[in-house]
Amino acid sequence: xxxxxxxxxxxxxxxxxxxxxxxxxxxxxxxxxxxxxxxxxxxxxxxxxxxxxxxxxxxxxxxxxxxxxxxxxxxxxxxxxxxxxxxxxxxxxxxxxxxxxxxxxxxxxxxxxxxxxxxxxxxxxxxxxxxxxxxxxxxxxxxxxxxxxxxxxxxxxxxxxxxxxxxxxxxxxxxxxxxxxxxxxxxxxxxxxxxxxxxxxxxxxxxxxxxxxxxxxxxxxxxxxxxxxxxxxxxxxxxxxxxxxxxxxxxxxxxxxxxxxxxxxxxxxxxxxxxxxxxxxxxxxxxxxxxxxxxxxxxxxxxxxxxxxxxxxxxxxxxxxxxxxxxxxxxxxxxxxxxxxxxxxxxxxxxxxxxxxxxxxxxxxxxxxxxxxxxxxxxxxxxxxxxxxxxxxxxxxxxxxxxxxxxxxxxxxxxxxxxxxxxxxxxxxxxxxxxxxxxxxxxxxxxxxxxxxxxxxxxxxxxxxxxxxxxxxxxxxxxxxxxxxx
Numbered sequence: 001x002x003x004x005x006x007x008x009x010x011x012x013x014x015x016x017x018x019x020x021x022x023x024x025x026x027x028x029x030x031x032x033x034x035x036x037x038x039x040x041x042x043x044x045x046x047x048x049x050x051x052x053x054x055x056x057x058x059x060x061x062x063x064x065x066x067x068x069x070x071x072x073x074x075x076x077x078x079x080x081x082x083x084x085x086x087x088x089x090x091x092x093x094x095x096x097x098x099x100x101x102x103x104x105x106x107x108x109x110x111x112x113x114x115x116x117x118x119x120x121x122x123x124x125x126x127x128x129x130x131x132x133x134x135x136x137x138x139x140x141x142x143x144x145x146x147x148x149x150x151x152x153x154x155x156x157x158x159x160x161x162x163x164x165x166x167x168x169x170x171x172x173x174x175x176x177x178x179x180x181x182x183x184x185x186x187x188x189x190x191x192x193x194x195x196x197x198x199x200x201x202x203x204x205x206x207x208x209x210x211x212x213x214x215x216x217x218x219x220x221x222x223x224x225x226x227x228x229x230x231x232x233x234x235x236x237x238x239x240x241x242x243x244x245x246x247x248x249x250x251x252x253x254x255x256x257x258x259x260x261x262x263x264x265x266x267x268x269x270x271x272x273x274x275x276x277x278x279x280x281x282x283x284x285x286x287x288x289x290x291x292x293x294x295x296x297x298x299x300x301x302x303x304x305x306x307x308x309x310x311x312x313x314x315x316x317x318x319x320x321x322x323x324x325x326x327x328x329x330x331x332x333x334x335x336x337x338x339x340x341x342x343x344x345x346x347x348x349x350x351x352x353x354x355x356x357x358x359x360x361x362x363x364x365x366x367x368x369x370x371x372x373x374x375x376x377x378x379x380x381x382x383x384x385x386x387x388x389x390x391x392x393x394x395x396x397x398x399x400x401x402x403x404x405x406x407x408x409x410x411x412x413x414x415x416x417x418x419x420x421x422x423x424x425x426x427x428x429x430x431x432x433x434x435x436x437x438x439x440x441x442x443x444x445x446x447x448x449x450x451x452x453x454x455x456x457x458x459x460x461x462x463x464x465x466x467x468x469x470x471x472x473x474x475x476x477x478x479x480x481x482x483x484x485x486x
Contacts, residue, residue: 002030003112004038004072006059007176009046011232011270011443013079014176015167015185017044020078020108022172027109031174035066040074040112045081047202050372056081064095076100076111080202083163084376102203103163106171162189162204169216175224178423180461181266181442182226186214186254187233191242192273194300195311195379196340196371199234206235206242211250215257222263227461228421229258230268230441237269237276252284259288265463266421267291268441274299274322275313282329292438293333295326300340302357303350310343311378316357323361334439336365339398342391343371344382351394358401362409365445366402368395403474406446410471417467420448420478424460433458437476446474453480 003024007017020042021031032038041063045056056079066072074097077089083101090096098111166188167173175182189204190197218229233239240250258267267290274297285291301307302316314322326333339354358366370391373384386394418437426432426449433450440446450458451469458464458480466478 001039001112002032002037003040003042004032004035005042005044006035006063007044008056008059009044009048009052009080011183011230012185012188012234013044013046015173015183015232016079016102016105017042018173018176019105019167019171020044021174021176023106023108024112025174026172027112029109029112035063035072036070038066038072040076041066041072042076042078042108042112045077045079047080047084047198049369049374053081060089060093060096064093067095074098074112074114076108078105078108078111080199083202084198101163103165105165105167162201164204164207166207166209168209169213169220175221175226177442178460179225180421180423181228181230182221183230183232184214184217184221185209185233186231186236186239187242190234191238192235193311193378195309195382196300196343196374196377198374198377201376203234206233206238208233208239208242208250211240211254211257214254215261218258218261218264222261225263225461227264227463228266228268229264230270232270234271235273235276237272237278237281241276248278249280252278252280255281255284255288255291259290264290266438268294270296270441272297274319277322277326282326286329293330294336294439294441295330295333296336296441297323298338300338301343301350301354302339303346303353306343306346306350306354309345309379309382310340316353319357320361334364334437335361336367336441336445337363338367338369340369340371341394341398342386342388344379344385346371346386346394351397355398355401358398358405362405363402364406364409364439366399367444368398368402370395406474407471410474410476413468413476414471415468417465417481418448418476418478420450420464420466422450422458422460422462422464423447425455431455435464435478446476448476448478451477451479 005017005021007014025031035041043060043063046052060077064075067075075095076098077096078100080102082089082099086099086101089099100107100111187206187208189206190200191206237251239254240247272295299319300310300312304315323335341351373380420435420437422433422435424434426434433455435448437448465481467481468476469479470477
């Protein structure tokens with residue numbers, strides 16, 4: 001059969017999509033990028049915020065049209081929205097034939113073929129009062145339900161019963177990123193209880209992959225031509241701590257092992273956490289020449305009152321100390337963060353402090369989200385008392401400050417020689433090359449555009465030294481040094 005898949009949401013979700021495609025290929029199915037040609041369509045959904053939920057629903061409905069009026073015979077929905085609203089999706093969108101939660105990625109072939117699959121999530125965890133996770137050996141039966149429905153319904157009835165699936169180096173993957181970079185999920189789940197976040201209930205307790213498994217996968221990717229690894233998890237700097245609470249050096253050791261892999265050029269860490277960045281990790285980043293000096297550290301706010309209500313660790317002062325230490329230990333480091341505005345109880349004074357924090361730190365990249373209520377989170381019990389128009393106004397205010405900072409810093413780079421990876425033709429114009437600096441991650445950060453060069457001389461995955469000749473908003477214009485000296 002021909003299988004078509006639409007992947008929504010974050011890179012962590014994308015890895016799940018690639019695993020499902022790999023499993024489908026191993027089972028003998030053909031992958032197509034054209035939904036109109038697919039016999040079976042899969043939508044891997046996101047449910048992090050309201051806009052992501054809406055995009056997921058819209059995409060499911062769009063794919064359902066191919067079943068009712070096109071070639072498709074089956075429609076499978078997977079991912080976070082499926083984990084959270086399994087029964088509701090089935091009831092409201094009857095075109096859906098199978099629903100797989102985040103713990104059932106490895107059951108995709110059965111869902112594609114319409115055959116019986118194993119019970120959802122073989123191993124289960126229940127969250128303890130201290131935040132730890134303990135195995136659940138049995139699930140209370142719901143009267144009148146079969147054992148399979150029993151387990152699935154129990155997970156949704158009791159949000160503390162959590163999925164445990166985690167892929168490894170032996171799991172097949174079909175990469176959907178350009179061939180020169182790939183995401184590697186080094187852990188799954190989350191042990192934090194941030195008030196606004198539903199991810200721990202959708203993804204389960206934090207669980208790290210074994211170092212040997214990650215290194216084996218990285219070697220295999222490098223052998224396939226991948227030159228940049230992007231390490232992802234819900235909290236990448238917590239890697240290994242779930243296995244041994246006394247061992248804070250696991251991530252540093254992993255970075256050193258990956259740094260030794262022949263063929264890799266860049267190793268990038270995404271989704272760090274302010275309380276789990278250890279001295280060992282920073283030392284490894286400084287020592288490993290392939291680990292780019294890029295810190296992606298979602299801080300969410302700077303106001304002490306907001307951080308407390310959000311159940312986030314640290315204070316503005318501790319954040320400033322941490323960021324200062326990072327800049328000292330990693331000269332030239334790129335700092336990226338995200339903030340949430342409009343959380344219940346947020347005042348103009350809280351936003352004033354956030355704005356002042358942004359001005360003080362001068363981050364390289366900032367993303368600002370408006371808060372949206374998510375059922376099942378601690379914040380859902382609070383009054384959503386900031387009007388949507390006010391949330392958007394506050395979002396715009398913070399971003400305008402950041403835009404001025406970026407404009408000044410980008411202009412200061414004109415005349416510098418920088419290292420750039422070529423990603424390929426620009427989405428805006430096929431004849432214009434697009435690339436990234438070490439301080440720019442794919443999809444989420446600004447980009448670099450090339451000028452004064454023949455695009456055919458620089459295929460995707462080429463690493464080139466270039467001179468910055470201009471700045472256009474968030475983006476830079478560069479001219480390859482080779483073109484100047486040829």
